Amino acid sequence: MSTEHAEFEKLIESLNDEAALQEYKASLDRYRPGLLPRFLGGILVWCGNAIYGKPSYLKFRAVEVIARVPYHSWASAAFTLLTLFYTDETRALKLSTIARFAHFASDNETIHVVVISALARKEQPAGIIRHTIIPLFFAFFYFWMSYFIYLINPRWSLETNYLFEQHAFDQYTLFLKQNEASLKSKAIESDFLTWYGRHPRSQYEFFRSVRNDEVVHRNQSIHEITLNENHAA
Numbered sequence: 001m002s003t004e005h006a007e008f009e010k011l012i013e014s015l016n017d018e019a020a021l022q023e024y025k026a027s028l029d030r031y032r033p034g035l036l037p038r039f040l041g042g043i044l045v046w047c048g049n050a051i052y053g054k055p056s057y058l059k060f061r062a063v064e065v066i067a068r069v070p071y072h073s074w075a076s077a078a079f080t081l082l083t084l085f086y087t088d089e090t091r092a093l094k095l096s097t098i099a100r101f102a103h104f105a106s107d108n109e110t111i112h113v114v115v116i117s118a119l120a121r122k123e124q125p126a127g128i129i130r131h132t133i134i135p136l137f138f139a140f141f142y143f144w145m146s147y148f149i150y151l152i153n154p155r156w157s158l159e160t161n162y163l164f165e166q167h168a169f170d171q172y173t174l175f176l177k178q179n180e181a182s183l184k185s186k187a188i189e190s191d192f193l194t195w196y197g198r199h200p201r202s203q204y205e206f207f208r209s210v211r212n213d214e215v216v217h218r219n220q221s222i223h224e225i226t227l228n229e230n231h232a233a
Helices: 003-014 018-026 035-052 057-067 069-084 089-123 128-152 154-178 180-184 191-196 203-232
Strands: none
Touching (some): 003 203, 035 057, 035 128, 057 069, 057 128, 057 154, 069 154, 154 180, 180 203
16 A cells, blocks of 8 residues: 555544544535536536435445546546647646546545445346446546546636535435444445455445545545646746
8 A cells, every 4th residue: 555545544534533524624615616617516416316316325326437537537638738738847747746636536436436336236226227327428428528627727627526526425424324323234345445455344434434535535626726726826
């Protein structure tokens, strides 16, 4: 496990404490994204709620198929821009920074979709159209939307992700509250989680760690805006 990964896991574990979580979350709770990100984020959240309803294993599988997409979009956009502007060292540094964040976050989001997909197969029956085709359609749309918006204005794309991750955090928080007893009684085994370096003892601990991941991704999206603008200065 790398030093960066170890530090990230230490932060995630620290957020299991409710006071620490609220303090960390409060630092950016009042951040207000621009009009376009609010419009795009609102569409994504509304469509997800309309199609999948209340928090559930299958809703989270759909959410996680989509949630990992913008990180790949940013890495692709950064690669495109770096190809065009490789002679600009300041810009190259900025693009390399977002690419590093995107790669690390996409690995983290991958454990969500892999493990939650396995849990969903055990817990709930799924139809192919609603729970496979539609999430893939949204993922395709979100990828290219994030890609082109990042090319135009990185802030808009990062702020849209802030809103989507906030929604994911809220949904996991509600799910944990509504199903605490049953989730604590269910053991979890996953070779993928072991490979990643995370060892929850129950589904409750796993979903709590995912909730923590989402709020960290939310905050980091805004921190990346600051880093981007500092490098541009």
